[in-house]
Ligand code: ADP
């Protein structure tokens with residue numbers, strides 16, 4: 001392709017919200033063999049919502065939700081935000097002594113006066129959060145996290161979690177003072193275009209892959225919905241780059257599409273890193289492409305643009 005053709009393609013991309021960082025990136029995209037998608041916030045909308053909260057101890061619902069929300073209050077994770085939102089709704093819509101005005105003011109201002117004091121908070125990537133409330137340890141996270149902390153998961157609780165996972169939801173387990181006290185189910189719907197894009201890539205001879213820190217069962221359920229058969233689940237944040245390297249063996253050109261801080265090592269490791277959506281600054285920095293519209297169709301646009309620009313007329 002001539003320098004002019006590259007300039008034109010870059011301009012066409014920019015007009016469609018596909019920012020391409022240089023001619024090399026534009027050229028590499030035509031040869032993409034595998035596209036590795038992050039699950040949360042990339043294939044899914046990244047708008048997690050709590051759909052179920054089940055208490056397994058004698059604790060009342062409000063007390064349970066206050067504990068969990070307090071533990072998650074310092075976390076930036078989308079799951080934490082979903083839990084806080086759910087607990088806030090529960091309290092402010094049920095609060096008997098507050099007027100409607102006070103309730104809505106508190107909802108809008110993120111009033112946090114209802115949360116409990118937390119000591120020794122820590123967030124464990126790919127696992128969950130832990131802290132102390134009233135002198136007792138609370139753990140909120142996936143089953144690996146609880147098991148590693150020697151919390152026993154009774155079989156009726158495990159069954160409930162499996163049920164959530166089979167319907168593509170993520171089960172979040174809560175232990176307080178070493179007892180499993182409850183489980184929350186969180187759903188994060190697929191982006192509307194996700195399945196069509198996956199099908200389109202396969203028609204172009206490109207292999208779609210999903211990678212996630214989420215558990216295997218939820219990952220499989222989501223993958224099935226979107227039409228992806230190649231899944232890597234329970235991948236720790238640092239492990240996503242290793243997944244990319246495993247596909248690069250044998251010289252295949254690999255693209256990574258991701259949105260979060262967790263994804264930047266994988267975006268950098270990929271031959272073509274694509275940051276999607278508003279993204280985080282660090283993800284945008286690590287990427288070769290920025291897909292501004294937060295629409296997965298632009299993965300296809302990007303590959304098409306490269307193929308058209310570099311296809312030789314024989
Ligand atoms: P992803 O790859 O889907 O972005 P992460 O690596 O951020 O996922 O997290 C993987 C898993 O770790 C989550 O599905 C959840 O089970 C657990 N987890 C991480 N952070 C939290 C948190 N703040 N609260 C509860 N669970 C969490």
Ligand code: MG
Pocket residue numbers: 038039040041042258259260263
């Ligand atoms: Mg993500």
